[in-house]
Amino acid sequence: MRLSRAAxxxxxALTALILVIVYVPLFVVLVNSFSTSTSLSWxxxxxxxxxxxxxxxxxxxxxxxxxxxxxxxxxTLVSLVLGTLISLALQRFSFxxxxxxxxxxxxxxxxxxxxxxxxxxxxxxxIMGVPLxxxxxVIAHATFCIVTVFNNVIARLRRVGTNLEDASADLGAGVxxxxxxxxxxxxxxxxxxxxxxxxxxxxxxxxVTTFTAGSGVTTLPIFILNNMFRPNQAPIVAVIxxxxxxxxxxxxxxxxxxxxxxxxxx
Amino acid sequence: xxxxxxxxxAPGRTPVPAPxxxxxxxxxxxLSSHPRARLALLLSAPLFWLGLVYxxxxxxxxxxxxxxVDSFTGQISTEFTLDNIITVVTGSLxxxxxxxxxxxxxxxxxxxVALALPIAFFMAKVAxxxxxxxxxxxxxTPLWASYLVKAYAWRSVLSQDGxxxxxxxxxxxxxxxxxxxxxxxxxxxxxxxYVILPIYAGLERVxxxxxxxxxxxxxxxxxxxxxxxxxxxxxAIIAGTxxxxxLSLGDYITxxxxxxxxxxxxxxxxxxxxxxxxxxxxxxxxLIPIVIISGYLFLVRxxxxxxxx
Numbered sequence: 269m270r271l272s273r274a275a276x277x278x279x280x281a282l283t284a285l286i287l288v289i290v291y292v293p294l295f296v297v298l299v300n301s302f303s304t305s306t307s308l309s310w311x312x313x314x315x316x317x318x319x320x321x322x323x324x325x326x327x328x329x330x331x332x333x334x335x336x337x338x339x340x341x342x343x344t345l346v347s348l349v350l351g352t353l354i355s356l357a358l359q360r361f362s363f364x365x366x367x368x369x370x371x372x373x374x375x376x377x378x379x380x381x382x383x384x385x386x387x388x389x390x391x392x393x394x395i396m397g398v399p400l401x402x403x404x405x406v407i408a409h410a411t412f413c414i415v416t417v418f419n420n421v422i423a424r425l426r427r428v429g430t431n432l433e434d435a436s437a438d439l440g441a442g443v444x445x446x447x448x449x450x451x452x453x454x455x456x457x458x459x460x461x462x463x464x465x466x467x468x469x470x471x472x473x474x475x476v477t478t479f480t481a482g483s484g485v486t487t488l489p490i491f492i493l494n495n496m497f498r499p500n501q502a503p504i505v506a507v508i509x510x511x512x513x514x515x516x517x518x519x520x521x522x523x524x525x526x527x528x529x530x531x532x533x534x
Numbered sequence: 535x536x537x538x539x540x541x542x543x544a545p546g547r548t549p550v551p552a553p554x555x556x557x558x559x560x561x562x563x564x565l566s567s568h569p570r571a572r573l574a575l576l577l578s579a580p581l582f583w584l585g586l587v588y589x590x591x592x593x594x595x596x597x598x599x600x601x602x603v604d605s606f607t608g609q610i611s612t613e614f615t616l617d618n619i620i621t622v623v624t625g626s627l628x629x630x631x632x633x634x635x636x637x638x639x640x641x642x643x644x645x646x647v648a649l650a651l652p653i654a655f656f657m658a659k660v661a662x663x664x665x666x667x668x669x670x671x672x673x674x675t676p677l678w679a680s681y682l683v684k685a686y687a688w689r690s691v692l693s694q695d696g697x698x699x700x701x702x703x704x705x706x707x708x709x710x711x712x713x714x715x716x717x718x719x720x721x722x723x724x725x726x727x728y729v730i731l732p733i734y735a736g737l738e739r740v741x742x743x744x745x746x747x748x749x750x751x752x753x754x755x756x757x758x759x760x761x762x763x764x765x766x767x768x769x770a771i772i773a774g775t776x777x778x779x780x781l782s783l784g785d786y787i788t789x790x791x792x793x794x795x796x797x798x799x800x801x802x803x804x805x806x807x808x809x810x811x812x813x814x815x816x817x818x819x820x821l822i823p824i825v826i827i828s829g830y831l832f833l834v835r836x837x838x839x840x841x842x843x
Contacts, residue, residue: 271660275755279656283669286653290676290726293687296697300690308690310697350580357576361569369577371831372584374840378776378831380784380823382800383595384588387820390598390813391591394610411587414580440550442562443572472680474787475800479807492682493787502686509683516678520671 294513301506306499323507332491339402339487340470343409347466348459350410351417356451359425376412384412385479392480400482408480409473413466420462421455428454464519592824599817608811618818628802632822635798638718639782645722646729646778647771654730655763658737659745670734677727685791688720692792712794720792721782728781729774736770737763772839779830783823799823 271279296310301319303312323329351373358370376384388408392398432454436446474489481490492508495501565572602615622628657669676684691698692709699709710716740763748758786800799822806816831840 271755276660279652279660282652283656286649287669287672290673290723292697293684293691293723294676294679296690297683297687307695308693309695310690310700346583350583353576354580357573357580361573361576363573369581371840372581372589376584376588378780379827380780380800382784382786382803383592383820383824386803386807386813386816387591387595388587389807390595390817391587394598394813395591395594407587411584414584437566442559443565444558444562468678472678474682475784489680489682492680492686496682496686496791505683505686509680509686512683513675513679516675520674520678 297506297509301503301510303503306502308502319503319507323504323511326504328486328491328495329488329504329508332486332488335402335486336471336488339405339409340467342406343413343470344463344466346406346410347413347417348463351414351462351466352421352455352459354414355418355422355425359422360430373415373418377415381412381473381475382479384408385476388476389479400480400485402482402485404480404482405477405485405487408476409470412473412476413469416465416469417459417462420458420465424455424458461523464523468516468519595817595820598814599821601814603812603814610813618815619821621815622818622822628819628822631797631799631802634714634796635783635800635823636826638714638721638798639779641718642721642725642782643775643778645718646726647733647775649722649726650729650733650774651771654733654737657730657734658740659742673727673730673734681724682787682791684724685720685788688716688723689792692716692719712792714793714796716792716794717789717796717798720788721785722778724788725778725781728777732770732773732777733767736767736773740766769838769841772834772837776830776834776839780823780827783827 299312300308302315302317303309304314304316304318305312354369354373358366385408388404388411389400392400392404398404432450433446436450441449472489474493477487477490478493481487486494488508492505496505565575598610599618600614600616602611602613602617603609604611653669653673657666657673661669689712690696692711693699694709694711696709702708710719744762744766745758748762753761784800786798786804789796789798789801799819802819803816806812806819834840
């Protein structure tokens with residue numbers, strides 16, 4: 269579109285300004301992780317590496333990371349399977365109740381987290397009589413992770429069409445063989461992108477987690493929440509935050525490389 | 535594809551051997567000629583999961599709202615009563631908190647759409663492909679930083695001796711401190727990427743040729759925006775508002791961190807489940823956001839927004 273130069277510059281400046289504002293809080297956390305002050309005061313009175321040393325030797329923090337990785341991995345696996353099945357069903361078939369099923373997939377993220385949280389808490393404790401544990405967290409997380417896998421896979425299925433699958437069937441391949449050798453390879457990068465998002469969603473979830481975690485289960489967000497307001501722990505939380513942002517660059521880079529290589533292929 | 539027991543390929547054309555008649559083969563043949571069976575197989579596991587875990591749990595929540603807690607024993611009595619619903623609908627506390635929560639959710643949504651539109655438009659239609667990819671990363675990176683950490687960061691930014699006060703006090707301005715404005719700022723910040731991404735994806739799908747056609751036909755930039763871009767991007771914008779609205783409606787942790795003494799619906803639900811151990815009352819309160827968001831989803835269902843989530 270022939271936008272006037274003034275309009276382009278204004279839009280660019282607005283974009284830059286919004287991004288600066290977006291990064292200021294993250295920058296503050298980074299600086300706070302080195303500050304000698306425990307009370308978040310600005311500018312920091314002095315700098316120290318003490319918090320970084322303490323964070324990396326904190327058994328509680330490391331254990332929480334491990335718990336979160338376990339929960340997120342299992343929830344991601346379950347949502348990959350269920351999300352793929354449901355996107356195949358909705359994309360390749362038209363049937364009565366199709367809209368209801370697609371609403372059913374969206375509902376766990378369209379309804380506020382506290383609804384999912386209290387509904388599952390009530391379901392496990394009062395209705396089923398199951399004690400809350402790490403498994404109740406996994407079940408809850410898998411339920412709202414299905415949608416990210418579903419979104420990625422169904423978008424890919426729409427784009428690749430059914431020609432190759434039809435050809436495979438015409439050549440005598442069975443249903444399973446066609447899926448294994450034709451459909452699955454076409455879906456691989458969409459599954460990876462959806463899986464990464466599901467993992468991130470689970471890793472960071474706090475509201476549903478507080479309602480479904482057993483008393484001994486401390487995921488990383490629960491650990492952060494428990495320690496955020498303890499004066500001597502707050503800077504450790506800042507260190508954890510910085511590490512999280514740094515580590516998250518890896519999955520973002522992977523996802524970008526995937527979408528980049530895809531654009532070249534198109 | 536080779537199999538170990540296949541005859542060595544003869545020169546010229548070889549007939550393809552017929553597949554062996556195994557049970558798996560028969561099942562496969564049955565499935566390929568019966569699409570209904572294929573569909574049933576695909577749907578059974580996800581529907582079992584979502585139906586049992588989610589729909590059943592939601593239905594149970596609805597029923598629990600009509601139960602009560604015995605004030606002496608603390609046990610849940612499963613006798614039908616409208617008391618909780620009546621308390622929630624008529625109680626002035628619940629009305630105030632509902633209005634406050636709605637107000638915060640609406641403000642957050644308006645702010646996020648206002649911020650997301652220019653940045654998403656710049657990303658989709660102005661930036662070079664290289665810059666576009668860099669901007670997607672820049673918008674996504676904060677999304678991966680923990681929710682709690684970002685809320686905590688705003689607590690630090692907004693505190694009396696935080697960076698905001700340090701920056702603007704020379705201008706004679708002061709930080710809003712902790713309270714509802716801080717809640718709105720923090721929530722807008724938290725959900726901004728969730729609003730930018732669907733709008734960006736929606737704007738990317740608007741063909742450039744349409745914008746050029748509008749320009750060729752004499753449409754000004756503003757007219758093109760209003761009459762071509764906005765209507766086509768509307769489903770994506772509404773999809774973004776579903777995120778910011780719903781996520782704000784249910785939040786209670788950010789309010790705890792930067793909200794000062796103010797409460798939202800989520801806080802009431804949380805205290806009634808945890809401290810008060812009154813699950814039926816908590817369920818009744820939880821029905822408020824369910825009703826609001828269901829109404830919103832019902833209103834926007836025809837716009838195609840739900841396919842843009």
